[in-house]
Amino acid sequence: xxxxxxxxxxxxxxxxxxxxxxxxxxxxxxxxxxxxxxxxxxxxxxxxxxxxxxxxxxxxxxxxxxxxxxxxxxxxxxxxxxxxxxxxxxxxxxxxxxxxxxxxxxxxxxxxxxxxxxxxxxxxxxxxxxxxxxxxxxxxxx
Ligand SMILES: *[C@@H]1O[C@H](CO)[C@@H](O)[C@H](O)[C@H]1NC(C)=O
Numbered sequence: 001x002x003x004x005x006x007x008x009x010x011x012x013x014x015x016x017x018x019x020x021x022x023x024x025x026x027x028x029x030x031x032x033x034x035x036x037x038x039x040x041x042x043x044x045x046x047x048x049x050x051x052x053x054x055x056x057x058x059x060x061x062x063x064x065x066x067x068x069x070x071x072x073x074x075x076x077x078x079x080x081x082x083x084x085x086x087x088x089x090x091x092x093x094x095x096x097x098x099x100x101x102x103x104x105x106x107x108x109x110x111x112x113x114x115x116x117x118x119x120x121x122x123x124x125x126x127x128x129x130x131x132x133x134x135x136x137x138x139x140x141x142x
Contacts, residue, residue, distance in 0.1 A: 025130075025137045027052060030074070031066040034104070045106035045119030060108045060117035065140055067128065068102040078132035085131055086142040093131045094141050100125045 037047040054061040067074065077095045085094040102125050109118040129142040 023053060025074075025139070026071050028054065029065060029067050029137075029140050030069075030071055031104075032068050032070050034066075034068045034102075041123075042121075044104060045121045046117065048104075049106055049117055049119060055114050055117050058114060060112045060114055060119075062108045064106050065128075066104045066106070067140075068104070071137075073101070074128075074130060074137050075135065077128075077130055078135050078137060083129070086129060091131065093133065094129050095132055097128045097130075100127055103128065 031048065035044075035048065035051075037044050039047065048066060049055055049061060049064060052064075054064055077097050080095045080098060082092050083094050083096055085091040103123075105122040105124070106119040107122070109120060112118045128140065130137040131139040131141050
């Protein structure tokens with residue numbers, strides 16, 4: 001028990017540094033040019049969700065979108081007029097893309113648990129909406 005209390009702060013610290021959910025936008029969402037992964041495009045989400053540290057704390061992140069554009073393209077969207085955010089309509093720091101962007105949406109398969117997080121994948125070219133702080137994208141809203 002005593003050992004556990006000694007280790008706990010260390011484990012919390014490790015958790016924050018290694019598995020931080022506050023990963024920068026680019027780490028969570030930018031993959032440009034789109035990576036070629038072992039096993040082929042079919043395995044893209046399974047590999048990329050792991051590679052980008054989106055599997056942690058005993059959970060598979062349910063949804064994530066990878067954008068196949070450079071960060072400066074997304075930063076430009078931050079300069080469009082602000083619109084309400086879709087996921088939190090009370091927030092108005094969201095911005096629509098000025099053109100469709102190439103993305104891969106990853107959706108966790110039902111019942112998937114680490115280390116076996118399996119994903120369904122949808123490749124498309126679609127509009128996106130980002131929230132920005134100080135001219136930088138911080139969150140992909142839709
Ligand atoms: C980002 O991508 C756009 C469109 O493909 C391109 O015009 C621009 O030069 C790129 N910017 C950087 C910094 O790579």
